[in-house]
Amino acid sequence: MIWGPMSKQTSGGIYGWVEGLGQVAILAREAFGSLCSRKLSWDDLMYQIYFIGWKSQSVVLVTGAFTGMVLAAQTYFQFHKVKMDTATLAVVSVSMCSELGPVLTALMVAGRVGAAIAAELGTMRVTEQIDALRTLATHPVDYLVVPRLLALHIALPLLTVEAIFVGILAGYGVGTRLLGIDGVYLYANMVKYTGGTDVLMGLIKALIFGGIIAMVGCYKGLNCGEGAEGVGRATTEAVVYSSITILICNFFLTLSLTRLMNSL
């Protein structure tokens, strides 16, 4: 299916998006099959983790920190009216753990890494390097997709934890230094209202979002159109589609995971 040149242009709009999602799912199945049955190259995996995880840290840290700070400030402005100042950090912590941490990290990584994956694989495709790989008896999914998928599955939860941690820390800093709230109460309330399920939810989301970024990036790259224009479009689409998919998934994940965890 995806190896030859594009047999037909995928249609645009919602229908095209759903159709693309189906193709991505087929690619994901192929990747999963390959993961279960084939030997993995540790060097490739390590390099991808380094590139995807380690090199994304600065972006993620800045995002986490400033989100935590603005969240703390805004929450305080509202809560101050009803004299609930000390609950500020609890709000920051819960929303960072279960929503903002995973979603914003995923969006930033989609912009950085998803785009890079699509551009790299797309360029490989238009310069026939993918074909060369195939004639050298190497499956592009084994060699290109699997290491990137695994690396994102590993790196994104770690990056998310980092963003959450930094976000809360920055929120705490703003709360105590700038807004003059008592640190001890802030901390106590945060611990009281943040459950393990919030953190768990964030991690599960990050794991899933990592898969989305990798699969959409790889799919767009491997199915890239001809020439520089094709690569450019593949890159843009990888970012747009993975971001949209992440945001939509996030809503349904919140609903279903909350249900699931409450019923446990």
Next chain:
Amino acid sequence: MIEVRELKKSFGPNPILNGVNFTIQDGESVVIIGRSGGGKSVLLKHLVGLLQPDSGQVLIDGENIVGMNERELLRVRGRFGMLFQGAALFDSMTVAENIAFGLRRYGQLSSGEIEKRVSEVLRRVELPGTESKKPSELSGGMRKRVGLARSIVYNPEIVLYDEPTTGLDPVVSDSIDQLILRVRNEMKVTSVVVTHDMRSARRLGQRILMLHKQRIYATGTAEEIFSSTDPVIRNFVEGVSDPKEQK
């Protein structure tokens, strides 16, 4: 043995191959000639299953590779080496890593041995000492030769060369022709060469196939083709443009 039966392929509304038939025996070397844009590269890609035809069969030792899935094809492709028209080197790797790629994937060789094989094959394509260069640092002709080295280093049974001497100076062209001949003779390799270079076509082709008007227009030994009186073949071999096409 490679057998192609009634191969048809079109991209969108344009038919590129329309009923191509031929057979290539083991150990034979065949040259495919034809006009630019005539579908020679497309034909070559069908032989290794990089493209799937609209209809027809490609039999490798009696096994039809059309309709095989990618995993089955990988097994078949292990017997092939292919030089791409644009070399298609992996640009994130050095020359040595490119060449070693095929060797590594088949396993078994120690890294010392791989290194030895790589430097040996680089000497054969007259690029000794370029191991640690990146493809972007090489000239077009050098890249071509690295691609050639990559496609023959693991001793495949069948090698497909897409324009191996295009863009090379006459001296290197000659030595590449010699190399292809040597590879063929020493290792009993089946070679399929696409070329626009009539001199090397004459030298390399035990048999020449001419692709014209989406079919195999003519087939014969080099002598037969070069002494043909058919106007289409004559014009091609002598490089004369058809006045009717110039409008």
